[in-house]
Amino acid sequence: MRLVQLTVPTGKRQTILETLDDREIDYVVTDEDGNRDYAAVAYFPLPSPAVEPVLDELQDAGVDEDAYTVVVDAETVVSRRFEALREEYEEGDVESDRISRQELRTEAESLTPTFGVYSIMTIISSVVATAGLLLDSPAVVVGSMVIAPLIGPALGASVGSVIDEEELFVESITYQIIGVILAIAAAAVFAWMVRVTNIVPPGLVLGEVDEISERLAPDLLSLAVALGAGVAGIVSIATGISVALVGVMIAAALIPPAAAAGIAIAWGQPDAAIGSTVLVFVNVLSVNLAGLLTLWYLGYRPENLFALGETEQRVRKRVVGLVVIVLIFSAFLGVITYTSYQAGNFEENAREEVALALSEDEFAEYQLLELEVIMDDDYPFQSPERVVVTIGGPPGETAPGLGSDLRDRIEHHSDGPIEVEIRYIAIFEE
Incomplete structure (x- = not known):
């Protein structure tokens, strides 16, 4: 809800009050003695969606930009005519809930x-x-x-x-x-x-x-x-x-x-x-x-409705320009996203290859403890640089051929050279 305080230009009092009466808007008018350009000050409450159309209509009736208009929040308005205005202007959607252009x-x-x-x-x-x-x-x-x-x-x-x-x-x-x-x-x-x-x-x-x-x-x-x-x-x-x-x-x-x-x-x-x-x-x-x-x-x-066509054309150009530039930048971000996606796939494939290798009978005593993929520093298009595989197994033993097998399997999924480091940790059975 809003309370509008409007200065009424000399000679326009009757026209403006008739406009408010036609709209069935409650108002209070006080005479203005401080400036002879204005005859009175009108106060009237409005639902928020009504502020813009009512002020536009009053401007057409003779309230120019030289007159000042104050719009403030109103906590409570008790009036049957106000409730009728609210029902007329408030439709329950975002467009009707918006504040006026002036606000x-x-x-x-x-x-x-x-x-x-x-x-x-x-x-x-x-x-x-x-x-x-x-x-x-x-x-x-x-x-x-x-x-x-x-x-x-x-x-x-x-x-x-x-x-x-x-x-x-x-x-x-x-x-x-x-x-x-x-x-x-x-x-x-x-x-x-x-x-x-x-x-x-x-x-x-x-x-x-x-x-x-x-x-x-x-x-x-x-x-x-x-x-x-x-x-x-x-x-x-x-x-x-x-x-x-x-x-x-x-x-x-x-x-x-x-x-x-x-x-x-x-x-x-x-x-x-x-x-x-x-x-x-x-x-x-x-x-x-x-x-x-x-x-x-x-x-x-x-x-100014006469500026609508020019403004609409200007807005359209700016929207098109922004869309084009955002799409160009988005393509750049898309490449980064795809690079990250490839890195994620590589890690998943490497983990699966290690699991397949350890599932063979000759490596049954060994288990994967950790797999870490370390990325390079080539921002923003990073790619895997090194893979650290930590294997747990019996103390004092290393599985012959396991390291080379894991390297071959992991390197198979890499598009470029990659360093594969195998670490063994002894696991003592209780």
Whole structure:
């Protein structure tokens, strides 16, 4: 529910009040003595879905942009006419639950802090995320997402596109580009300082840190996070629901990958930063694409109907452009996913071959204790480099021919040269 406070221009009082009466809207009018351009101030409650069409109709009746209109939340309205309005406008779906175009623009602007605050909070968020990745701490990484001020710019570009506010669009795009650059740069500088001061072990291997390695070689599933965040962000802002948690989700798609890219750069492995950098950009584009499509689906259009055709054409071009770029990046992620799939198949095949070899009668006394596939450092397209097979058997004995048999079987499933290491552990029977 909303309470609208509307300044009534001189000479338009009767027309505006007749419009409200025709709509059967309850209102209260007070005379205005502070400005001779306005004769009165009208107060009237509206269901949220009614704000946009009623304000548009009042604008057609003579309320121009120079007059100010204040729309605030109303906790309770007791009125039979209000209930009739609610039944007229509220249809129980997302489209009827959305806030007005005027409120949407204000909400999008309010979610974007000043440039100084935005820059500082982005840098802090990136530094915290970098620390969390190096500590291999999911809790710290999640904490970095909470303080990231990314939801405003991420959704503001979509809002500016559909309501024909190019200034908001340009500002949001600029914020996003600068935010990504700041996040990666801050992560790189902080990670470099941590490395040269030996705060982390000098021999730290990035691939051995789970929180880092999973972002250096991302797969297609990462797109689901960005697309889901974009849709959820727009639905939450358009329906007036709290966007705090959705902001965390958008930050989850952007901040940790940016921090991982910065860490890879600080470790002198720019090739390793390719995958996470691509993930950052594809997630940014996916959030914008999902937001744009969702807003258009919800029925948001520019205030000036004469600009509808031009805006629709502009939105269509931007959607097509975003789709093409996202598909190109998705193909890159698809190759990474396929490479990971092949590595998984190789490990499964190697495990099956070891089990088949040990099932033979001559090796009946031996059993597989562990099989580990170690990947190379060629990020983001990693492949198996070494296989360590740990075999348990009688003490003081090694099975003749077992090692060479296992090597032949495992190498058969590898597309390239691979090192196979066989380890024996004595098992004493009680």
